[in-house]
Amino acid sequence: MKAENAYRSNKRRGSLFVVSAPSGAGKTSLCRMLCNKTGGIKHSVSYTTREPRNGEINDIDYTFIDKKEFLQMVREGEFIEWAEVYGNYYGTSARRIEEAISAGIDIIMDIDTQGAKQLMEKKADATYIFILPPSLEELRNRLVCRNTDSGEVISKRLQRAVKEIRDYNLYKYVIINDSIEYALDDLSAVVRSERCRMEKIDEIWIKETFLKEVG
């Protein structure tokens, strides 16, 4: 653990960061870059029924399961939120989140707006962050340049993007991903400011460091 985090160590619960964005806004890269450059924060590994893409690793990018297993987990109440996106199911395991948070690890969840809204309804203690592309034209360009989708899929993604953007005002922070460096700075700033909240400081550390001798 970095020295800067010592006073927020294991006696405190980790924080939960929920990040949503329309596809093509750069959310996945941003979350990955944030976790690489910041100690004490991990990406939440969701369960999904979609097929792994090239290079994706089971239990690292996602836990890949079939629909039957997924629906079984839904019935057993294993997800704190779940949603259907483009015909596939995605869900966050309550147990995985609880284990990390209670070990003092911050978790960043990259989930769609349906899932984020479920957490908001449950009043989950989390920081909600929405990532916007600089414009719809730029979003279209990025989807075209990715070269992974047909024209029809791209228009579906754009329609869905507009639907998701309508919910931007439910989130606490909005980050515009015009330049990835600036957006990453903004995201890091949000994480750092949440970590500085008074409730996140280890009370025992305060007592032992400052209050023990004087009383």
Ligand code: 5GP
């Ligand atoms: P992709 O298949 O491109 O990795 O993700 C498609 C969408 O599903 C993205 O918007 C992503 O944020 C969302 N997603 C990934 N994991 C989860 C999850 O656990 N729950 C919900 N609600 N959405 C998720």
